Amino acid sequence: MDLLQAFQYLLTPTPMMWLMIGVASGIFVGAIPGLGGGMLMALTVPLTFSMDSTHAILLLMGMHVGSVSGGLISATLLKMPGTPSAMMTTLDGYPMAQQGKPGLALSLGIGASFLGGLISAIFLIILAPPLATLALKFGPWEYFSMVLMALVLISSISQGTMLKGLLSAVLGITAALPGLNASDGQLRLTFGHESMTDGFNLLPVLLGIFVMSQLIKDTVELNKKATSISLKSSRLFPKLSTWKKHTINLFRSSIVGTWIGILPGVGASISSMVSYGMAKAFSKTPEKFGTGHEEGIVAAEAANNANAGGALIPLITMGIPGAPVDAILLGAMIMHRIQPGPLLFQTNGELVWALMGGYLVANILMFLVMLFSTRLVARIININRAYLVPIIFVFCVIGAYALSNRIFDVWLVLAFGVVGFFLDRAKFPLGPFVIGFVLTAFLEENLRSGLQLSDGSYMPLLTRPLSLVFVLVAVFFLILPFYNEWNRKRKQKAAG
Amino acid sequence: MAGDLLELKRHHTNSLFNFRWELRFDTAGSFIFSRMMSTSQQPIQDYIISGCTIVLAGLVLWGAQDIPPPFFDPLGSAAVPKVCAYLLILIALGICIRRYFENRAGSNSNPEAEGYKSEPWLALAVVAMSILYTLAMGSGWIGFRWGTVIYIFVTGSILARKHYPVMGLSLALGLLIGIGGQYLFTQIFYIDLP
Incomplete structure (x- = not known):
């Protein structure tokens, strides 16, 4: 199935309906501070078990696109980003809304989100097939070194210090180790508990890390209140004249967002930060950033939406999540017996094209839904946590239990929720944990295959060109933070 | 353990008010809980999480002892858990050492004002x-x-x-x-x- 056929399929009622449900629910949940796309997707995965796999993935992808965009509403009207990726939007969106222009702020955000998403969709469609062909040439050492590189990359640029990111990643890997080792049939780290034989299932871990930890955080921050700015008579449809002056900023931010999305493991928050910084650096009026400047909103929103498309590229072509939220998409694919990677184009080409076309359609739907529903969503985003917290936990219970009818999985949700909360509280990033957990089996399998091919030698890591490049990049990102710190201290000393 | 925690508490108390407030918690458990729930207690949180990580790594090493040696592939099932455990210990120690020197230099990244009463x-x-x-x-x-x-x-x-x-x-x-x-x-x- 090529792209045209994919569109023919996507424009039929059923896939369109799932995409629409995904986008609309994503926007709604993304707009509520404290909830997010990851939470919604993790809670929805169990409901998709009985669905057609393509519909399920389209639903989840719609949720992802919708939630990234929905965060803009609360970032602008409440000064509380609905999702972390909308953090940079808050800097200019809220001041602009305070100045009596909430409609302009939202229209800029909606338009930039839409165009950022479209540009990244074009990159996705153009780049994914050749990258998948290239990835077919990868052997186990290339995959092993690439996953290592991804883990180092996400650790080095996450919140907090690199050591914390690395610890989080290794904790994620360790959490994935207990249970039956598929390659040699050995049980490990079960400590004699029968429930541990299957190890920790992906879904309860995701529900714990993404949902339960957030519920605990929301409860701790129950008194965090925001003053909502009214959106009564503001125009939300972006004017063409407004866009002409932002063309370069828009394209630059979308490309930066897409590129950062392609880097394995790096999420939308980093994209919007980098794009915002670049927009400020190239701006003729950098002093206006942070005071309600149009360029700031355009840069942040174009980048975070473009990131979603970019992040699909490594997921589809290599089976490596481009961002922590994509780990849920990867998990859902695996649960639906779809193995993302270069062979996916050959084994399940219809799904790949539907996925890529679906991403494009999801962005168009997002634009339309945002235009017509923002006013309504803006009125109801301040939902009382007393209702949300217990209901969401009940859905966690249902989701975790449904997987294999074990109450042990519900305990896992609670345990990983508490662990995730404390890690987050101490500024240990959770992204590396999730990516580490999801990729451990893949990492170990490729290391094992590589060692079998090389009779136990690790030398192919350095003798195979692509593998060497990945190792060098990993080493570079491992050293970079230490070098930067040393350099900063040296300059401080020199300055007196 | 409790003595160490009290010592740390004294080091990281920023004001007399906080110190008095903390004294109301008479057990180490309550103290750790109150510190872990705060967003402005980075040093002690880092020490506690690193400590827990080292305990976890010990548990992994202990569990890995029971795994039989490899019989058909060079890696075996115990290698990755052991490497992870050693990495966890190494990184956790790195975080503690870094935090210790940052504290000595007085360059804590905290406090971070919460702006609301946490619950x-x-x-x-x-x-x-x-x-x-x-x-x-x-x-x-x-x-x-x-x-x-x-x-x-x-x-x-x-x-x-x-x-x-x-x-x-x-x-x-x-x-x-x-x-x-x-x-x-x-x-x-x-x-x-x-």
């Missing part, structure tokens, strides 16, 4: 309720339907803090999700519930 005990109550809910269903004391009604009502009421209209709505939502949810998930989505 750690409320969060503890919600987690406790969630544990009770899971325990009750897991041990067969109560089924999903009525367990959910009670859980949503009680947890909602705790979070509502005597705001009666919210408590009333929580009860209504509990009935809706408990009774309606059971029908929806078991009869329509064919999902088993506890």
Whole structure:
């Protein structure tokens, strides 16, 4: 199935309906501070078990696109980003809304989100097939070194210090180790508990890390209140004249967002930060950033939406999540017996094209839904946590239990929720944990295959060109933070 | 352990008010809990998480001892757990050492103003309720339907803090999700519930 056929399929009622449900629910949940796309997707995965796999993935992808965009509403009207990726939007969106222009702020955000998403969709469609062909040439050492590189990359640029990111990643890997080792049939780290034989299932871990930890955080921050700015008579449809002056900023931010999305493991928050910084650096009026400047909103929103498309590229072509939220998409694919990677184009080409076309359609739907529903969503985003917290936990219970009818999985949700909360509280990033957990089996399998091919030698890591490049990049990102710190201290000393 | 914690507490107390407030917690557990729930207590949180990580790594090493040696591939099942455990210890020590030198140099990245009164005990109550809910269903004391009604009502009421209209709505939502949810998930989505 090529792209045209994919569109023919996507424009039929059923896939369109799932995409629409995904986008609309994503926007709604993304707009509520404290909830997010990851939470919604993790809670929805169990409901998709009985669905057609393509519909399920389209639903989840719609949720992802919708939630990234929905965060803009609360970032602008409440000064509380609905999702972390909308953090940079808050800097200019809220001041602009305070100045009596909430409609302009939202229209800029909606338009930039839409165009950022479209540009990244074009990159996705153009780049994914050749990258998948290239990835077919990868052997186990290339995959092993690439996953290592991804883990180092996400650790080095996450919140907090690199050591914390690395610890989080290794904790994620360790959490994935207990249970039956598929390659040699050995049980490990079960400590004699029968429930541990299957190890920790992906879904309860995701529900714990993404949902339960957030519920605990929301409860701790129950008194965090925001003053909502009214959106009564503001125009939300972006004017063409407004866009002409932002063309370069828009394209630059979308490309930066897409590129950062392609880097394995790096999420939308980093994209919007980098794009915002670049927009400020190239701006003729950098002093206006942070005071309600149009360029700031355009840069942040174009980048975070473009990131979603970019992040699909490594997921589809290599089976490596481009961002922590994509780990849920990867998990859902695996649960639906779809193995993302270069062979996916050959084994399940219809799904790949539907996925890529679906991403494009999801962005168009997002634009339309945002235009017509923002006013309504803006009125109801301040939902009382007393209702949300217990209901969401009940859905966690249902989701975790449904997987294999074990109450042990519900305990896992609670345990990983508490662990995730404390890690987050101490500024240990959770992204590396999730990516580490999801990729451990893949990492170990490729290391094992590589060692079998090389009779136990690790030398192919350095003798195979692509593998060497990945190792060098990993080493570079491992050293970079230490070098930067040393350099900063040296300059401080020199300055007196 | 408790002595060390008190020593750390003295080091990281920023004001007399905080110090007096902390003195009300007479056990190490309460002290750790109060510190871990704060967003402005980076040093002690780092030490506690690193300590827990080292304990976890010890557990992994202990568990890896029971794994038989490889018999057909060079790696075996024990290698990755062992490497992870050593890495965890190394990184955790690195975090502690870094934090120690940062403290000595007086370059803490905290405090971070929260701007609102945090509710750690409320969060503890919600987690406790969630544990009770899971325990009750897991041990067969109560089924999903009525367990959910009670859980949503009680947890909602705790979070509502005597705001009666919210408590009333929580009860209504509990009935809706408990009774309606059971029908929806078991009869329509064919999902088993506890």
